[in-house]
Amino acid sequence: MSSDHVGPTVPPEETLPPTEINPSTLPGFTCGLDATLRVISGKWKPLILYFVAQDGPTRYGALRRAVRDVSDKMLIQQLKELEADGLVKRTDYKEIPPRVDYSLTPLGRSLAEALVPLCSWGTENMAEVARLFEERDTSSRNLRRNGQLST
Amino acid sequence: MSSDHVGPTVPPEETLPPTEINPSTLPGFTCGLDATLRVISGKWKPLILYFVAQDGPTRYGALRRAVRDVSDKMLIQQLKELEADGLVKRTDYKEIPPRVDYSLTPLGRSLAEALVPLCSWGTENMAEVARLFEERDTSSRNLRRNGQLST
DNA sequence: CTATGCACTTACCAAAAGGTGCATACTTGT
């Protein structure tokens, strides 16, 4: 915790500081958050970013094994986008059995750091989130089984 | 390719997938970040969360005007999910011209705070992000204009 | 000689996400 925060790590004091919407005519980002979201939207991107941040240069295969359930297509695709967006750097060693690894650029590293609080939040509230999800899932399952219920 | 097999839509029936992961018990979060992402994935959710965090109880109409380009359908939908996930609270005043407002639950408030660094990151790197996006967009546009791949 | 792993690539598809527009029930303003 730091003393000078850009944000409002204020107590239950309600209402965060007035971060007004930026009606700028740039690419049309409504605010910083919006800009960030454009870059990390993608099912696996935050995870990839975070993983590479932890392990430093990571080989494709290792990444694939680490990010469970990701397919080659997806992993490659997201990796390419992250690369195009200047967040990760791809290094091809041009060796005979292919050897490539991915690392973060400074920009990527800073973004990964901004991701930390989200990670912490998830860790701290995981039980709560899991519970809420179960409720939601079971209720929707019931809805499906019974057809629809009207009022 | 065999000439006797062209079935595109094969009803997989109940071929009990070899998936050992049981989603019915725990959502199977791989890490905190994963858990968080399940809750805020949605084009407008982080934005909604952030706006409501800033403005305190916010009426539907105000929110809609604040989050630009969002449609009624989307806004309502995401709001409902956020509510189901225990992040926002909906208050219906049951008045004749409909009057409803949305506020954050403590959980929602804490998540909104975890979002702050992302917001800052975006603000700080907005120019950079905008630049990279322009590059990417123009190059892909050129690819499209100059012809497709394969036939 | 075949299998396997590496790092991808491609084609094809299904599902989810998102958008548009009309409808509702009621009130207030013109």
Add this chain to the structure above:
DNA sequence: ACAAGTATGCACCTTTTGGTAAGTGCATAG
């Protein structure tokens, strides 16, 4: 009377996203 505003619901449709399965070229293990 009529338009507009309020907070949604719903049907229909397009776009985006994600997944599967196969293939590629090379090299080493068996």
